[in-house]
Amino acid sequence: MATIALQDLGKTYAGGAPAVSGVSLDIADGEFVVLVGPSGCGKSTLLRMIAGLETITTGQVRIGSRVVNDLEPAERDIAMVFQNYALYPHMTVRQNLAYGLKNRRMAGAEIDRRVAEAAAILEIAPYLDRKPRQLSGGQRQRVAMGRAIVREPAAFLFDEPLSNLDAKLRVTMRGEIRQLQRRLGTTSVYVTHDQVEAMTLADRLVVLNKGRVEQIGAPLEVYRQPATVFVAGFIGAPAMNLLNAAREGGAVVLGGQALAVAAPPGAGPVVLGLRAEDLHPASPGTPGALDLAVTHVEELGAQRLVHGHVAGQPLVAAVTADLALADRLALGLNPRAAHLFDATSGRRLA
Amino acid sequence: MVERRPLLQAAAHLVLILGVLIVAFPVWLAIVASTHPQEAFQTGLIPVWPGSHAVENYSAMLGQGLSNLGAPPLGGMLWNSLVMALVIACGKIAISITSAFAIVYFRFRFRMLAFWCIFITLMLPVEVRILPTFKVAADLRMLNSYAGLTIPLIASATATFLFRQVFLTIPDELMEAARIDGAGPMRFFTDILIPLSRTNIAALFVILFIYGWNQYLWPLLITTDEGYYTIVAGIKRMAEAVDAIPVWNYVMAAAVLAMLPPVAVVILMQRVFVKGLIETEK
Secondary structure, three states, X not given: OOOEEEEEEEEEOOOOOEEEEEEEEEXXXXXXXEEEOOOOOOHHHHHHHHHXXXXXXXXXXXXXXXXXXXXXXXXXXXXXXXXXXOOOOOOXXXXXXXHHHHHOOOOHHHHHHHHHHHHHHHOOHHHOOOOHHHOOXXXXXXXXXXXXXXXXXXXXXXXXXXXXXXXXXXXXXXXXXXHHHHHHOOEEEEEEOOHHHHHHHOOEEEEEEOOEEEEEEOHHHHHHOOOEHHHHHHOOOOOOEEEEEXXXXXXXXXXXXXXXXXXXXXXXXXEEEEOHHHEEEOOOOOOOOEEEEEEEEEEOOOEEEEEEEEOOEEEEEEEEOOOOOOOEEEEEEOHHHOEEEEOOOOEEOO | OOOOOHHHHHHHHHHHHHHHHHHHHHHHHHXXXXXXXXXXXXXXXXXXXXXXXXXXXXXXXXXXXXXXXXXXXXXXXXXXXXXXXXXXXXXXXXXXXXXXHHHHHOOOOOHHHHHHHHHHHHHOOOOXXXXXXXXXXXXXXXXXXXXXXXXXXXXXXXXXXXXXXHHHHOOHHHHHHHHHOOOOHHHHHHHHHHHHOHHHHHHHHHHHHHHHHOOOHHHHHHOOOHHHOOHHHHHHHHHOOOOOOOOHHHHHHHHHHHHHHHHHHHHHHHHHHHHHHHOOOO
C-alpha cells in the first residue's frame, strides 16, 4: 500500500520527439487511476517509467516515501500485468505464481500460503499444475493477475490487460479487476485506449494526448466538463459533436443562426461541443433549433443514431427508436449541455 | 497435401522408394562386405549377399586392429571420436548460446560490430583457414591432444546465429516480467531462456554431434600419435594400404562400427530434433 507521486515527468528517446513531457500526478493510497488516450499518446511509456522498464529523462517518480528513479523494477515493490500476459510458458501456473517470490528468497511455506490464497481469490486453484498453453485467454489473464497478487506489492500496474480478450469476457474481467482492487485496496495504475474501460474502472482518469496530460479528474467530471476539445472528442460514445461556430454579443452563432447557448463575452471563433444524447427532436421552426440534413441512421436497438449535417458540418444525434424520420430533422438542445472551447487553444471557455 | 489421386500417390511413393534405395544400397554393401572373408574381394566383384565371417571380422577389428596399416584396435578410436564429437557439440552450444544471449539482450558498445564479426566467420570454415589454425595449434602445443582435436572447432557462427533467431522470437514482455519478478540477467538466462530453447539445443546437438564425429581433415592433420586417432580418419588410413591388398572386409567392418554412434544419436533424439526444427510456438 503506498502513494505514487509523479513530478514533472518526461521521457525523450534518443534522437526523437518527447514521448512524455511534464506529467505531474499524485495518486492516493488505494486509488485506481486509469491512463487513457489514443495509441502513441505516451500512456504505456508513462506506465513503464513508473515500473522502471523505461529510463526517466526528467522529473521524479516516488512510490511511498522513496524516490525510485534509479531503482530496478524488482526493487520498486510494484507488480505488473502485461497485455500478452507474459506468463513463463515452460512453467506450471503454480511455478509462474511462485517465481517472483522464490527470487526474493521467501520461505517455501510462505510461498505456498500466498499461492494458495491468490488461487482461491482468482478461482484458479484447479489449474495450478497446468501449463499456460493449456489455459484459455481468460484463465491466463487470471494467472497474470495472480502473479501480481502473490507479491502483495505497493502498487499494481496494468498495461492494457484486457485487449486480447473477446468483447464479452472483457466486460466480465473488467468487473472482476475492479472488485478485486477494491477488496485488496492496492494502489493501481491502469493503461487503456478504451474509453469505456477507462470510465468504468477509474477512480480518477488521466487523459493523455501527445505525451501531455489533457485532463485529470473523476470519470463523470471528465465526461461532463471536458477541459479541452481533445478530451471532449475522446471521452464518450458516440464521440461528442464538435462544430466550428463563433460567438457574437454573448450568443453562439452557427451558420448565421444564433443558438440558445450563452457564451462568455468576447468575439471570435469557438468550437461548440454537443453530445449526441443531449440533442432532442423539436418541432420545425423552433427558434434556436438545429436543422439536421439526415444522411444515414444507425440502429442500436434502444435508440438510434441519426447522422447528418448542420450548416455543412457533420453531426450525430441520439433519438428514441420510435421516432419517424424524414430527410430533415429539427433538433433542440439543452443550453446547459453545450460545451464551448476556444478555437485556437482548444481550452474550455467557462 | 490433401489431394488423393492414386496415380499421384504411386508416383510419390516411387520417388521416395528410389531415394531410399539410392541412399541405402551403399550402406547395405558395406554391411555385406563386412561379413565376408578377405578372399571374397579378390575376384574384383563385390558380394551382394551376406557371408559367414561377420563375427571374426568384427572381433578382429575391435580386438587387435590392423597395426601394420596404422590402425589400432577400434575401441580406442571410437572413444576418441566420441570424446571429440561430444566436446565439440557441447562446447559449440555453450559458447554460442551465451554469445547469442549477449548480442540479443545487452546493449553494449560495438554490439552490432561484434555480431557481424561472428557472422562473417561463416565464410571461413576450418578448411579455408586450416594452415594458420594448424600453426596456432602447433605453437600452443596442442598437437596430439584432445584440446587440439576440439578447441579449434568449437567457435560457431551458425549456432550463434540460430540461437539469436530463437531469442528474438521470445517476447520482450517475458524478459520484463522476469525483471519485475526479481530475476537478474543470469537467472533469466538459466530459468527462462535455456528451458525455452531446450528443443533447439537438442536439435543443434544432433547436428553438431554428427559434424564433430565426421571431422576428417582436421584430426588427420593434428594427430600423429595412434592414441589420438579418430575412427573416421582411421578408416582412411586402413583403406590406403601401400604395397598391400586392401582388406575390405575389415575396412567395411570399421565403417559400419563408425556409423553406429551417429545413428544412435539420431534415433534417440529424433523426436526432439524434429520438434526443435519446426516448433514456432513460444
